[in-house]
Amino acid sequence: MLGEGILKGMAETARNFFGSYVDKDRLTTVQYPEERLPQIEATRDFPFLVYDGTDWEQGMRCVSCQICEKECPPKCIYIAKSADKKPDATGKPQFYPARFDIDISVCMSCQICVEVCPFDAIKMDVDFELSTDNRFGGLLLDKKQLSKSNEYYNKIHPTEAAAVDAALADERAKAEAKARQAAEAKAAAAAPVAASVAGETK
Amino acid sequence: MPETIDQIFVLLKHWLMLHVPVALQPLCSAILSVIPVLLVFPLLFAITTVLERKGLGRIQNRYGPNRVGPFGFLQPMADGIKSLTKEDIIPRSADHFVHFLAPVLLVIASFLVYAVLPIGRNMVVANLNAGVLFFFAVGSMVELSVFMAGWSSRSKYSLLGAMRAIAQMISYEMPLVLSSVVVIMAAGTLSTVEIVNMQATYTGIFPHWYVFTPWGFTGFILFMIAATAESNRCPFDMPEGESEIIAGYYIEYSGFKFALFFLGEYLGMFATSAMAITLFLGGWAAPLSVLTWVPSYVWFFAKLLALIFVFIWIRGTLPRLRMDQLMNFAWKFMLPMSLINIVGAGIWHFMPAGFARWLIVSLIIVLSCVLLSRSLRRSKLFHARVYRFAS
Numbered sequence: 001m002l003g004e005g006i007l008k009g010m011a012e013t014a015r016n017f018f019g020s021y022v023d024k025d026r027l028t029t030v031q032y033p034e035e036r037l038p039q040i041e042a043t044r045d046f047p048f049l050v051y052d053g054t055d056w057e058q059g060m061r062c063v064s065c066q067i068c069e070k071e072c073p074p075k076c077i078y079i080a081k082s083a084d085k086k087p088d089a090t091g092k093p094q095f096y097p098a099r100f101d102i103d104i105s106v107c108m109s110c111q112i113c114v115e116v117c118p119f120d121a122i123k124m125d126v127d128f129e130l131s132t133d134n135r136f137g138g139l140l141l142d143k144k145q146l147s148k149s150n151e152y153y154n155k156i157h158p159t160e161a162a163a164v165d166a167a168l169a170d171e172r173a174k175a176e177a178k179a180r181q182a183a184e185a186k187a188a189a190a191a192p193v194a195a196s197v198a199g200e201t202k
Numbered sequence: 203m204p205e206t207i208d209q210i211f212v213l214l215k216h217w218l219m220l221h222v223p224v225a226l227q228p229l230c231s232a233i234l235s236v237i238p239v240l241l242v243f244p245l246l247f248a249i250t251t252v253l254e255r256k257g258l259g260r261i262q263n264r265y266g267p268n269r270v271g272p273f274g275f276l277q278p279m280a281d282g283i284k285s286l287t288k289e290d291i292i293p294r295s296a297d298h299f300v301h302f303l304a305p306v307l308l309v310i311a312s313f314l315v316y317a318v319l320p321i322g323r324n325m326v327v328a329n330l331n332a333g334v335l336f337f338f339a340v341g342s343m344v345e346l347s348v349f350m351a352g353w354s355s356r357s358k359y360s361l362l363g364a365m366r367a368i369a370q371m372i373s374y375e376m377p378l379v380l381s382s383v384v385v386i387m388a389a390g391t392l393s394t395v396e397i398v399n400m401q402a403t404y405t406g407i408f409p410h411w412y413v414f415t416p417w418g419f420t421g422f423i424l425f426m427i428a429a430t431a432e433s434n435r436c437p438f439d440m441p442e443g444e445s446e447i448i449a450g451y452y453i454e455y456s457g458f459k460f461a462l463f464f465l466g467e468y469l470g471m472f473a474t475s476a477m478a479i480t481l482f483l484g485g486w487a488a489p490l491s492v493l494t495w496v497p498s499y500v501w502f503f504a505k506l507l508a509l510i511f512v513f514i515w516i517r518g519t520l521p522r523l524r525m526d527q528l529m530n531f532a533w534k535f536m537l538p539m540s541l542i543n544i545v546g547a548g549i550w551h552f553m554p555a556g557f558a559r560w561l562i563v564s565l566i567i568v569l570s571c572v573l574l575s576r577s578l579r580r581s582k583l584f585h586a587r588v589y590r591f592a593s
Contacts, residue, residue: 002568002571002572002575006519006520009519009520010515010516010519012519013261013515013518013519014515016260016261016262016263017257017260017261017515017518020260020261020263021260026263027260027263027264027265028263028264029263029264029265031265
């Protein structure tokens with residue numbers, strides 16, 4: 001009745017004013033672009049192609065199976081398969097994409113291409129500062145622009161990349177073990193034959 | 203030495219006048235008195251705009267403008283350049299002459315009232331015998347220019363804003379003038395210079411400011427509330443209503459004329475604050491007698507800046523009053539309070555000095571404040587509606 005409500009309000013605003021100089025909670029502004037809020041690990045923006053090693057053309061995991069092209073809802077991926085094969089990271093000869101275009105003005109970041117890829121070749125990037133001044137082709141990313149290294153993938157999605165690396169290493173180990181077993185079996189099969197042949201000729 | 207620094211501007215003016223031929227001396231004296239007002243108060247306006255934006259920002263948990271200049275303090279320059287380079291749009295059906303004159307009249311009225319405000323010892327542009335009367339008379343010209351702006355723009359929203367604005371400003375003129383009447387009664391003079399001189403005396407180290415008496419304190423509070431309403435500032439900025447009718451009566455103005463309205467409004471705020479300082483806070487007098495070595499104009503501007511901070515603080519704290527709440531507040535609370543304040547001041551004057559008069563006058567004022575605010579809070583009784591022709 002004597003204005004004590006107003007005075008209480010003014011005390012609160014004064015506390016806010018002086019508190020904003022000492023307390024981080026009372027000044028929550030993040031001055032972009034000098035400061036940036038840290039992104040959580042599951043952030044996703046647009047896809048990119050992963051390559052192992054240092055050569056982006058040789059180490060690319062994509063074998064041009066075109067599953068992501070078929071599954072993409074707005075059909076923003078365009079793949080042209082190559083005519084020849086090249087050895088992939090494990091040495092087995094595979095097709096590779098001669099063209100791999102993603103139109104990121106169409107892409108809706110649904111991550112379906114990532115979910116269906118059997119080769120862990122396409123993953124989601126976190127970069128959002130992608131504005132360009134080329135209205136007609138600036139947002140159509142080609143194979144070279146989309147390729148980023150496995151080290152980069154480990155940097156942006158550490159736990160995911162670690163799991164993928166472990167799975168791939170597992171597969172590689174199993175393939176090697178099988179190959180060794182097959183080689184041993186062949187050697188064992190060749191050895192008795194050789195022994196019997198040697199025994200026969202004696 | 204302190205006296206020289208205190209009077210440095212007066213001495214500077216006298217020195218400059220020595221170099222002027224006798225025939226031109228009245229004209230040059232007038233010009234030399236007026237130029238500081240024209241330079242200082244727009245500069246204060248520029249600083250206030252950026253301080254207000256940064257202050258409001260900090261109250262609202264954000265930075266204010268901080269890109270232009272160090273910590274954003276050159277923002278008014280950017281604003282000025284922007285308003286100068288904007289296209290001046292006038293509605294086709296607007297009354298061009300009145301539309302052009304309205305901001306000019308506002309700025310003239312706002313500058314004219316600074317003539318009677320003593321900025322420092324012996325530093326007043328015009329020592330009028332009826333200074334306070336001149337202040338309120340010329341200050342009323344602001345309402346005229348507001349209505350000119352709203353009417354000439356030929357737009358429903360601006361007319362609505364203008365009607366609300368003048369209703370508000372006229373309603374709050376009464377408590378504004380009546381709360382200054384107590385000071386006139388106590389000082390016995392209408393001259394602002396005399397009023398300040400009477401407050402510049404000390405008992406011990408404490409000053410004789412009128413704000414340190416019960417009737418003076420009440421008068422000060424009432425004067426400040428009425429001054430907030432006169433300048434259309436939050437919580438009384440219904441005419442502007444930034445989030446409602448965008449700009450109210452100056453909605454059809456763009457570019458520099460808009461900047462002139464802004465300037466006029468802020469200058470009005472400074473002028474009424476300066477009058478409050480003159481009437482209640484002792485003008486250029488120091489708060490303690492040991493501090494009189496600080497120059498008088500420094501004290502004046504310190505007090506002015508303090509009042510400006512209070513304005514900004516209130517703006518950041520209170521929500522906007524609705525039109526009917528505003529008008530009820532003016533007529534049913536502020537007017538009776540200011541009248542009771544005058545009665546209290548009269549009782550104070552005729553009682554002997556001592557504890558008794560403090561007690562009685564304070565009781566009268568506090569009791570009436572409580573009773574009046576309770577009657578304002580009483581909820582309206584709604585009757586069943588009776589339709590005369592549709593039975």
